[in-house]
Amino acid sequence: MIPTVVWGTGNVGRAAIRAVDAHPALELTAVLVHDPAKVGRDAGELGGLDRRLGVSATDRVGAVLDARPRAVVYAASGDLRPDEALADVVRAVAAGAVVVTPALYPLYDQRGAPPEFRDPVLAAVAEGGGSLFVSGVDPGWGNDVLPLLVSGLGTVVDAVRCQEIFDYSTYEQEESVRHLIGMGHPMDYEPLMLAPSIPTMVWGGQIRLMARALGVELDDIRETLDRRALDATVTTRTMGVFEAGTQGAVRFEVQGVVDGSPRIVIEHVTRIHASCAPDWPAPPDGGDGAHRVIIEGRPRIVVTVEATDEGENRSAGGNATAVGRLVGAIDWLVDAEPGLYDALDVPLRPATGRLGRK
Template identity: 85%
Template sequence: MISTVVWGTGNVGRAAIRAVEAHPALKLTAVLVHSPGKVGRDAADLAGLEGRLGVTATDDIDAVLAASPGAVVYAASGDLRPDEALDDIGRAIRAGAVVVTPALYALYDQRNAPPELRDPLVAAVAEGGGSLFVSGVDPGWGNDVLPLLVSGLGSTVDAIRCQEIFDYSTYDQEDSVRHLIGMGHPMDYEPLMLAETVPTMVWGGQIRLMARALGVELDDMRETLERRALDAPVSTRTMGDFEAGTQGAVRFEVQGIVGGVPRIVIEHVTRIHPSCAPDWPTPPDGGAGAHRVIIEGRPRIEVTVEATDEGENRSAGGNATAVGRLVGAIDWLVAAEPGLYDALDIPLRPATGKLGRSKQ
């Protein structure tokens, strides 16, 4: 079995512990945490599993990497600490580990990543013999392999639209939701994630991946942005109160332009409460989130995926499926040559050996 470390125990890390424990080819051997309050706690407790897994959380990075793990699921956030995340991932690769992570947006399309990000990782691979696969927590499969798979079912394809429709009211990452995305701030606040060119920096790699797979050349990428204010104050379970008149919903697109027309589009519709912007796309059952692929062509095809996890944390299903894609790639990556990989390299894989392994 492949010795596997989970680094970070937030929204992604909790799901990663469960996914590693359920995978027949992987063995959870360490959990790395930052918070002193989590050190010494059993991994099952941190992941919301019953019983004990016999793996206690530690903050000793050197000791964990010195044990030469086969794989690291890097689940620590890269949103507010991209340089630190890059350094951490490089350390794990130099230790010889296969690393899977959603933390480095620019590595979604690793072939075209900026040299200042890619070059240190290439050097780490050469030094330590590890590998890296980055896929989005939004989740990545909804913006690459799923639309590409569905596109092959049609006779003609005019456009591909990938939608994430998300309710942040139960999401456990307040700094990102409030400050990066701007929920709860006055409408004249300029959130970093919505600044011009930033959405393209984050999701443009997935547009390029799809264009490469479809055999088309992109003329350009464009962005659109809409924001809505809350009509009334709302309270959330995980992030407290949001005042009327502050930002309550965001809708933006990153458009891949082919022949002067938007042909490959990634769209995000996010709210802090379902009452805001009710005329925008919503999940079919009014739930917390959905991921939708729309193929405009002949025939027109629409596929919506909804996932739920963690009980009251209704937004955790998307994280869990994103983690499933990452963790499910580990044994393939271990068998492959060291290097940097993207979503087009990693095959779609069935849940072989996982049926009936769920632990609550």
């Protein structure tokens, strides 16, 4: 069994606890938390399980890493604290751990990552013999391995489009939804996540990763943005009231331009309520979210993936599949050479030993 730590117990960390517990090759040995109110609580409770796991949450990072865990799922957010997240990850890698995380956007395409992100990780690998694999929570597989796999089914491929279509009304991360993305703010508010160049900073690595796999050179990476206001006030179960006239939906694209045309596109369509921007792409059958890959060419191929999890928090399904990709890579990474890996390096494998496992 591979001793594994889950670091952070938010939307991603809850799913990570369940994924580690369910994996036959992994043993959950510690859960790290920042909130003092969570210290001492059982991991099963924090992970939304209906049973105790016998592992109590702790905020003693040094003690946990001094125990030399073989793997760490770093589930703390890097949205507003990228430097701190990088320092945490480097510390774990230097302690000899295999680390998987969605928190470090620049390392989605690790070969093209800025030196200020890549070099500290490589130094930690050399020092401690650990490894790092970064894949997105949007989810990463929807913007790398899935579109690349599906592209191989076509005879002629003109363009690859990856869509995330998401209803935030059941999501449980109010700080990000309201302030990073701008839902519920006046339309003249400028949310950080939608500022020029920020979408490229977050998703440009995945565009470059797909271009590398497809064997094409990018002319440029461009962005488009559209925002819509709510026609009526809505109330969500998890985040309360969003007033009419405030931002209720966002649609943007990060476009990889090849030979003057957008050929590799990551598109996000997000709403705070299904009634906003009804003419934009929507999940099938009125669901809360979907991830869709569209291969324009011959034949035209459309693959839509829907995932649900956590009962009423149905939108947590995307987080759960992203975590499944990361946690499912741990035993492969343990057997691999120490290093810095990306989605083209790490295979997506069957759920061996997990069929029927609770």
